[in-house]
Amino acid sequence: MTFTDNTEFTYANLIIDISHEKVDRPFQYKIPDRLKGRIDVGSCVKIPFGKGNTIRTGYVVELTDKPQYAPDKLKEIADLSEDEVSSDMIMVRLAAWIHRRYGSTMINALRTVLPVRKKTAGLKHKYVLLKTDERQARDFYANCVKKHQVARARLLEKLLEDPKERIPYEFITGKLNVTGAVIKALSDMGIVQVEEESYYRNPVNSTSSEKKNIILSAEQQNIVDSVISDFDRGDKGTYLIHGITGSGKTQVYIEMIDKIIERGKQAIVLIPEIALTYQTLMRFYRHFGDRVSVMNSSLSAGEKYDQAKRAKEGDIDIIIGPRSALFTPFPNVGLIIIDEEHETSYKSETMPKYHARDVAIELSKLVPGGASVVLGSATPSLESYYRAQNGEYKLFELNERLTGGTLPEVEVADLRDELRSGNRSIFSRALQERLEETLSSGHQAMLFINRRGLAGFVSCRACGYVFKCPHCDVSMSEHRGGMLVCHYCGHTQPVSRICPECGSKYVSAFRAGTQQIEKEVYKFFPKARVLRMDADTTRTKGSYEKILSSFASEEADILVGTQMIVKGHDFPNVTLVGVLAADMSLNAADYRAGERTFQLLTQAAGRAGRGKYPGHVVIQSYQPDNYSIVCSKNQDYKAFYEEEISYRSLLKYPPTAHMLAIQIWAMDEDFGKEKANYLRAVIERMRIEGAIIIGPASAAISKINDIYRMVIYVKHENIDCLIEMKDAIAFELDDFEKKGELSRLQVQFDFDPVQGF
Ligand code: ADP
Ligand code: ZN
Ligand code: ZN
DSSP: OOSSOTTSOOEEEEESSOSHHHHTSOEEEEOOGGGTTTOOTTOEEEEEETTTTEEEEEEEEEEESOOSSOGGGSOBOOEEOOOOOOHHHHHHHHHHHHHHHHOSOHHHHHHHHSOOOOOOOOOOEEEEEEOSOHHHHHHHHHHHHHTTOHHHHHHHHHHHHSTTOOEEHHHHHTTTOOOHHHHHHHHHTTSEEEEEESSOOOSSOGGGOOOOOOOOOHHHHHHHHHHHHHHHTTOOOEEEEEEOTTSSHHHHHHHHHHHHHHTTOEEEEEOSOGGGOHHHHHHHHHHHGGGEEEOOTTSOHHHHHHHHHHHHTTSOSEEEESGGGGGOOOSSEEEEEEETTTOGGGBOSSSSOOBHHHHHHHHHHHSTTOOEEEEEESSOOHHHHHHHHTTSSEEEEEOOOSSOOOOOEEEEEEHHHHHHTTOOSSSOHHHHHHHHHHHHTTOEEEEEOSOSSSTTBEEETTTOOBOBOTTTOSBOEEETTTEEEOTTTOOEEEOOSSOTTTOOSOEEEOSOSHHHHHHHHHHHOTTOOEEEESTTTTOSTTHHHHHHHHHHTTSOSEEEESGGGTSSOOOTTEEEEEESOTHHHHTSSSTTHHHHHHHHHHHHHTTTTOSSSOOEEEEEESOTTOHHHHHHHTTOHHHHHHHHHHHHHHHTOTTTSEEEEEEEEESSHHHHHHHHHHHHHHHHHTOOTTOEEEEEEEEEEEEETTEEEEEEEEEESOHHHHHHHHHHHHHHHHHHHHTTGGGSEEEEEEESOSSOO
């Protein structure tokens, strides 16, 4: 692996101790002639250190021609360490790749991959377990069911699944939607007990770790066999499993990991959000016992460091966690799994803006012997499916649902028809009927509107003027009490009933916010009990859990909310999901809007009918013929993919080409514009054939907190051409820094962005 023509360089910057505090101050050494050309970033070297010149080990993080001090004051590298590849070395190399591929400094890249060495004050981790014996608990449970105390029943049911196990507190208040008050009540009655511990232990008793004997279906077995036989032949590929929720992907992961561990290797499993996937975690714990560890966001920095140490020393074989779990320093990774690989949380939103998928594939090449990478999703990202179509990844399909339950029936309501036939309500007639039905049969409904901010905007019907925040250039929403509020910076001003542009009186709010939906529900169904979940009702700590918990306890009939209600929650009594205006995400100013809408609608549809009763979904739209809507109605991923990929390739959007967003922030708009234009000229001058340069233009949100935001987009089929441009701009930025201009300007790179800017 060579990043640079390394025969040229005279000096090497290296870090001696692999730890966060030290990476900021690399030491510089001279490369002796006999080692020139043999040392590269990531090389492990022996160096004389300190007054006594004791020989220590260092890792090269940069090669350079620029001496830090007078060259005769610099010591020489003593030797190249030819030891086995260590996990530290792999991480330094991975950092070098991230630095080169995504921009940002080498130090930032190192900070991304290396664990923090820090002792932090002990956090307390809480667990809940049964205090009474099992029989008593069962009686109590039966009593709760009889009295319709659903929250209590839910907690006991969970605890009784395995009466010897303890359950993490956050899981109960999070995914299980049981409030702290309920736990307290049961604890006061002596039914349960809350335990506190200052260190994080696996929630499963190691004694209860048992392997359930599940016989894989032929399709599942085929996936495991293909991946493992490739692995044994030395062919470490990337695989994509396309399979709906409940089709047995997780079981496939577990069996593969078994086989990989038998071969003396370790596995990394990435999942998007720990809180939402606890059931999955418990399955891993049960199967692998103490050999698995979880990178939980509730861990302190010190605990995370300890986890890394355990991985390094071979105490564990499997780590499960968010994207940063990729940087677990295992000696011998053999398998990397990315579940729900389409999720945007796999892309870092801070510099370096890396994507876990690409970093995983790079890591799989760096580890000794190579590793296999397995991606899984019900709605694969266009990127992965495209690569699978091109033969870069191997594609597997799991089409059967193993969990039972029927898929919901989806209907699309054409809002244009509704208006034509005189229905001016936010609810189509189809939705009204379904709501009526759901309420009268004692079931629950979820109504969701995708996107806030845009929802409640106030405009003039005569001239089209939209009230926007003077600081952020986003439309403000009207709230109760006649105030306009900015959702970015919180700016508030009274609503004017006269248009400042044309003076007309036809100023009003676009009635499609969560509050309007709530009002409308009361108008149609005055007796319905409604809960609302949006940015306003979840501002205080714990309010999010409280709303979900009370909905899960059936204290309300209808939950109204933004997209935060569609993710991962299981409400068995929900039989109706209404998507009020699918157009809102469809019309977002972002090339991924169609993909996002398809994923969101598919996910929303998955909320209905998860229990015993069949589910219904009503999608309302002004564009019912749009393929994202039609394909999600038909639950036809392939048809969606075909339409979407032809649009992307026509306009040269990822994945058919690559895109680099050069994001520019400046306090002074003119200064920012001038520099942005200058940077555009820099890349134009490179005359790279096939490059499409767009902008500079104002970002979608052109100003936040009085800082102007501009962006230049460059598209090219070859990622290396974009990397070259990124390097050219980074070179200019060094120059800006010398002139002291970087205090007034900030520039960041985002390759193949997944979020609008
Ligand atoms: P996914 O990860 O695709 O959502 P899971 O692996 O969680 O699917 O499987 C869904 C359910 O089916 C789980 O309860 C799992 O234990 C069960 N399951 C998976 N594979 C099999 C199998 N071969 N035989 C029986 N049950 C299975
Ligand atoms: Zn007007
Ligand atoms: Zn604002």
